[in-house]
Amino acid sequence: MSHLNIAILGFGTVGKGVHYSIKSHQARLEQVLGKSVNVVAILVKNLEKHEQSREDGVLLTTNFEEILNIGELDVIVDAIVGCEPGHTYLTQALEKGIHVVTANKEMFAHHGEELLALAKKNDVTVGFEATVAGGVPVIQTLRQLLQVNRVRKVEGILNGTSNFILSSMRKDGHTFEKTLRAAQENGYAEADPSNDIEGYDAYYKGVVLSQLIFGEKPEEQSTIRKGITDITADYVESADELGLRFRHIVTLFKGQKGVQCKVEPVLISTEHPFYQVDGVQNAVSIETDLVGNVQLQGPGAGMYPTASAILEDIIQISRPVNSEPAYVVYQEEAANSSKWVLFNKNKKLEVPYDIKVLARLSDRAAVVETEEVERILLENPLLAYFELKGNYQHRVEKVNV
Structure with missing residues (x-):
């Protein structure tokens, strides 16, 4: 049986999830792909910290050059954070003709267009399902829809941390500060949560979706990015008595002035599809011209949901279909909500x-x-x-x- 050889960059929560999932689902992967999937190398920052993870036949290294020099390396999985060194590593991998799969939304929001163009030039593929909503198959769904449908608008709860905080404030009646501390204690928020609660994480995901759907980034001058830090317990209680719930939502559409992206806390009524989306769940509502409204919901982060998205990308790479959407020019001037x-x-x-x-x-x-x-x-x-x-x-x- 032939092999599909994979290297993993980063061995934190996501990297470990990918490694464990490949081992636990090896029989299923072999059935789908007709070949075994082997992790042949893992890039880490600190060898001593991960010494207990060392396995026979798997290169554990701090030197990316050693990974590039592996013969017959098929796919590199990027499970590190920040624009660098991920951007540099993936650029080098694509130039060498190696497929890449990334979960790094910040890096891909800034460099996605460049990496996709480089991949096309070198006849390889970039998988980025895990950059947007973890285990929710948003990217693959959009790829299928864009073959015929025109996407008019996308709305999404794309950050589980913010959604958990807003949901918990409503259920427990606690202040924002107390709820944030609880989220940190339960592992739902980082020690520095600003990336999530100020809307940067959700914005990066909106940029990735914009590039996929419209072939361009949102207009920076008209972009709105608001966090949830000013929402008080009184606001949440008053909204609840009105039958409304706070959600931190990304809205994306193309108007006459280009692609518009808004990341902001809004209030939703019982009729809205996101009304019951509580906790760390993510949800996406895709409005199209033919099929109508398509809604997806599921876990947006975590070890195994993200690993699931990465494995799905690996499968698509190994048995590729037409993955380039035909961008459509669908313009709709934004109408302010009344x-x-x-x-x-x-x-x-x-x-x-x-x-x-x-x-x-x-x-x-x-x-x-x-x-x-x-x-x-x-x-x-x-x-x-x-x-x-x-x-x-x-x-x-x-x-x-």
Whole structure:
């Protein structure tokens, strides 16, 4: 039986998950591919730290050059973080004619176009399913849809840490700070969680999706990236009483001014597909012209969900299909949402008389319908406001001030 030889760069949670999954699913891989899958090398930072992981026939090294010099190396799996040295390593691998699979969303958001072009030039493949939503097969689904369908818009909960915090604040009634500490204690948030809670991680994933769907990155000047750190327990409680839930959502579409990307906390109603997506789950809603709305949900991170995405890419590389989507020009000018949830923490919320109020929970919180939210904000500079997604029918009233 022939072999598929693989090297793994990085041996943290993701790298170990890939290694263990290859061993535990070897029989299934052989059945699907008609060949065995062998891990022949692992790149680590510290040999002593991983000495107990050393196996006969597997090169354990801190020197990437040793991995490049392995004869008959088929695939390199990138399980390290940060733009460098991953970008340099994968560039060298592609130039040598080696397929690569990466889970590094930050690096791929910055260098994906370059790496894909280099792979095409050298007749090899870049797999990047694991860069977006862990075990949720977003990339493969989009590749299939883009053969015929035109994607109008994508919405996604793409960061499990933020979703866990917002869900837990609603369920437990705790402050943002206390919930964040609990997330860190349970391993759902890093010691420095800013990448997740400030929306950078979700934005990188949005960039990857933009390049896949539209063949270009979002317009930087019009990109919105807001974190969740300003959401208070009072906001969450008030929203819950209105039947609404906070979600940190990526919205991606192509308008007349180019690809638009928004990463921001929003409020959603019971009719929205993300209403029941709690905890560390990820979810993606893809709106297309033919099939309609396609929804995917599952674990967005972790050892085995990410390893699953990487193994699926390895399988696609070993039995390739047409993986290059035909980019379509579908332009839709962004329409500002006509429904907003407004909070005023310190004093009575003053809503202009000509603004329709759909619900008023108290004198400090209201759901309004307007295309002039900026006017309200000018008159109430301390206001917190969130876009409302999904149909909303509560108690309708017209308030005259």
